Each structure stands twice: as C-alpha cells, then as structure tokens.
Amino acid sequence: MYSEVRYIEVKQSGGFMDNKIRRIYVPMTESGFYILFCLQQPQHGYGISQQVKQMTGGDLVIGAGTMYGTLSKMEKDGLIAFVREEEKRKLYQITGLGAEILSLEIRRIERLYKNSKGEKINE
Numbered sequence: 668m669y670s671e672v673r674y675i676e677v678k679q680s681g682g683f684m685d686n687k688i689r690r691i692y693v694p695m696t697e698s699g700f701y702i703l704f705c706l707q708q709p710q711h712g713y714g715i716s717q718q719v720k721q722m723t724g725g726d727l728v729i730g731a732g733t734m735y736g737t738l739s740k741m742e743k744d745g746l747i748a749f750v751r752e753e754e755k756r757k758l759y760q761i762t763g764l765g766a767e768i769l770s771l772e773i774r775r776i777e778r779l780y781k782n783s784k785g786e787k788i789n790e
Contacts, residue, residue: 692768698729711756
C-alpha cells in the first residue's frame with residue numbers, strides 16, 4: 668500500500684541520488700522513517716511528534732533532541748526543505764530526493780513483511 672507522495676524540488680548536483688546518501692538513509696531508523704513520512708505534507712517538529720504518537724498508538728515517542736537533530740541532518744542532506752515559518756515554528760516538507768529515499772525504504776519494509784510471511788520476491 669503506497670500513499671501519495673507530495674514533495675518540493677531542491678536543486679541537487681547531478682540530479683541523481685548520491686550513493687552516500689542512500690547508504691546513510693537506507694535502512695532508516697524507525698524515527699527517521701516516521702519523520703520523513705510525515706513530511707509528505709508541510710509540518711513542524713511538534714506536529715510531527717504528535718502525528719507519530721497517534722499513528723503508532725503511543726508506541727513511538729520522538730523526543731525533541733532526536734526530532735530536531737534528524738530534521739537538521741535531513742535538511743542538510745537535501746531530503747527535506749524549509750517551507751515557511753508559522754507562529755515561530757519552522758515548517759518543512761519532503762523534497763524529490765527525500766521522496767526517492769522514502770520510496771526505497773517503503774519497498775524494503777514491504778519486502779521484509781512479505782518475506783516474514785514466507786513469500787518470495789520475484790524481481
């Protein structure tokens with residue numbers, strides 16, 4: 668099951684995913700995955716943490732240090748971009764590169780799930 672991915676474009680040198688970026692982000696941490704997933708729509712850190720708490724039934728709570736450290740790193744690496752500020756809160760959104768990484772990670776998780784059910788993947 669895929670959700671519609673909306674993103675904004677950020678200029679990347681070369682236009683292709685850097686293998687270093689791929690190695691850093693795939694596989695993703697659970698918190699990194701949820702942060703990037705939530706940024707398919709413009710969102711600020713507190714909003715992300717509330718959405719993740721709701722999505723996971725409270726099983727995953729992302730602390731402020733993890734949240735803002737991850738947002739900063741993802742922005743520096745070009746996975747997300749600052750969109751605007753609202754009421755002193757920075758809103759971020761996924762970029763084309765971020766959407767590409769998210770798609771790779773979703774496919775990886777789906778493969779793991781299918782394999783856990785005894786299904787083989789024929790590619």
